[in-house]
Amino acid sequence: VREAVLAAALDLLGETGALPKVIDVAKRAGVQKSSIYRRWGSIEGLVLDAALNRMQHEIPIPDTGSWREDLAELVREGIAFHRSPFGAMMARLIVQAPESLRRAYWKARFGQSATIIARAQERGEISSAVDAPLVIEMLVAPLYLRSLVTGEPLDDDFAERLVDLVTRAVSK
Amino acid sequence: VREAVLAAALDLLGETGALPKVIDVAKRAGVQKSSIYRRWGSIEGLVLDAALNRMQHEIPIPDTGSWREDLAELVREGIAFHRSPFGAMMARLIVQAPESLRRAYWKARFGQSATIIARAQERGEISSAVDAPLVIEMLVAPLYLRSLVTGEPLDDDFAERLVDLVTRAVSK
Numbered sequence: 001v002r003e004a005v006l007a008a009a010l011d012l013l014g015e016t017g018a019l020p021k022v023i024d025v026a027k028r029a030g031v032q033k034s035s036i037y038r039r040w041g042s043i044e045g046l047v048l049d050a051a052l053n054r055m056q057h058e059i060p061i062p063d064t065g066s067w068r069e070d071l072a073e074l075v076r077e078g079i080a081f082h083r084s085p086f087g088a089m090m091a092r093l094i095v096q097a098p099e100s101l102r103r104a105y106w107k108a109r110f111g112q113s114a115t116i117i118a119r120a121q122e123r124g125e126i127s128s129a130v131d132a133p134l135v136i137e138m139l140v141a142p143l144y145l146r147s148l149v150t151g152e153p154l155d156d157d158f159a160e161r162l163v164d165l166v167t168r169a170v171s172k
Numbered sequence: 173v174r175e176a177v178l179a180a181a182l183d184l185l186g187e188t189g190a191l192p193k194v195i196d197v198a199k200r201a202g203v204q205k206s207s208i209y210r211r212w213g214s215i216e217g218l219v220l221d222a223a224l225n226r227m228q229h230e231i232p233i234p235d236t237g238s239w240r241e242d243l244a245e246l247v248r249e250g251i252a253f254h255r256s257p258f259g260a261m262m263a264r265l266i267v268q269a270p271e272s273l274r275r276a277y278w279k280a281r282f283g284q285s286a287t288i289i290a291r292a293q294e295r296g297e298i299s300s301a302v303d304a305p306l307v308i309e310m311l312v313a314p315l316y317l318r319s320l321v322t323g324e325p326l327d328d329d330f331a332e333r334l335v336d337l338v339t340r341a342v343s344k
Contacts, residue, residue: 091321095267099323106322134333141313149263149316150278151271161306169341 004029005036006050009043013050017085019043044093048101051090055108067120072163074113075139079154082147091147110136117170130170138166176201177208178222181215185222189257191215216265220273223262227280239292244335246285247311251326254319263319282308289342302342310338 008028012020022043026033040046062073081087094105117132142162146152180200184192194215198205212218234245253259266277289304314334318324 092267095264095320102321102323106324131333131337134337137314137317138310138334138337141317142309144317144321145309145313148267148320149274151274152278161303162310165303165306165310165341169337 001029001031001035002039005031005039005046006053009046009050010054013047013086013089017089019047019089022046044096048090048093048097048105051086052101052104052108055105059109059112061112061115063116063119067116067125068163068167070116070120071135071139071167072159074116074136075143075159075163078140078143079159082143082154088147091144095148110140126170135166135170138169139163173201173203173207174211177203177211177218178225181218181222182226185219185258185261189261191219191261194218216268220262220265220269220277223258224273224276224280227277231281231284233284233287235288235291239288239297240335240339242288242292243307243311243339244331246288246308247315247331247335250312250315251331254315254326260319263316267320282312298342307338307342310341311335 005025008025009020012024012028020043022033022036025043025046026036036046040049060077062070062077064070064073082091090105094102097105113136114132117126117130117135120126121128121130121132139162142158143154146154146158152158177197180197181192184196184200192215194205194208197215197218198208208218212221232249234242234249236242236245254263262277266274269277285308286304289298289302289307292298293300293302293304311334314330315326318326318330324330
């Protein structure tokens with residue numbers, strides 16, 4: 001039942017690009033509205049749970065053989081996410097969520113990404129002193145800043161400037 | 173009248189650390205509640221206007237003579253801001269604001285900060301090719317990410333790691 005409700009929520013979200021109504025999720029999943037409220041409390045809680053569940057299984061970590069290209073790909077994926085209706089909505093929902101969910105969201109989205117740096121360190125391409133989690137955070141944080149706060153454009157030019165600055169710090 | 177209302181809103185915010193009530197702002201400023209609603213629409217709109225107005229006049233740009241120290245000071249100021257009840261509230265309010273206000277907020281808080289880099293470039297300390305606005309954005313974005321999204325600690329250790337990575341990119 002849980003899987004059916006989560007899938008219905010994400011399907012409806014994907015179809016309309018907007019937060020679905022609990023009644024529509026219930027119909028699609030073949031459950032009672034009341035059991036959704038009992039388990040998830042609100043449509044926001046349900047959508048966050050659904051998104052976390054999918055992210056834990058489906059977020060690909062780039063592995064092109066080049067750490068520079070891996071980081072560039074990570075930024076391109078992040079920009080595509082923030083530009084999508086789903087990603088823009090998720091970023092806004094997560095700000096309103098309790099801290100435990102916010103931490104889980106971050107871990108699900110980026111917990112594995114530091115392996116890009118770890119692999120390059122194992123291959124001897126970059127110094128073992130490089131602060132891998134911070135590098136990932138530095139690449140991702142400006143996407144959230146632009147998406148949530150400043151509204152500045154998230155485009156290819158910005159991706160290039162960002163990756164250029166961060167790889168410069170790492171390769172020194 | 174405008175100045176009195178803005179000052180009353182920020183005073184009350186500073187005293188309680190919470191979004192004030194329109195009625196309390198009206199009493200403190202000696203105006204009618206209705207004129208506040210007419211002009212600002214809501215308490216959120218009023219507080220944002222008050223904060224922008226103060227920031228435009230009061231945000232100091234560090235000028236220690238050392239660009240590394242200036243950037244470190246900028247990050248320390250930013251961390252103090254996000255850890256304060258006022259700053260934490262502002263960050264959350266701004267996410268809900270219309271894009272025009274969000275851009276104005278960003279400009280008021282950081283529009284001048286790129287002069288830190290420009291001064292160092294004039295002194296010949298760092299390359300004229302350095303992307304000054306991006307450097308500021310890279311130092312500030314992780315503070316918003318931690319404050320709004322991940323809930324990870326904003327402490328001295330983090331400030332040091334952040335400044336270290338960014339100055340490494342710039343000084344190359």
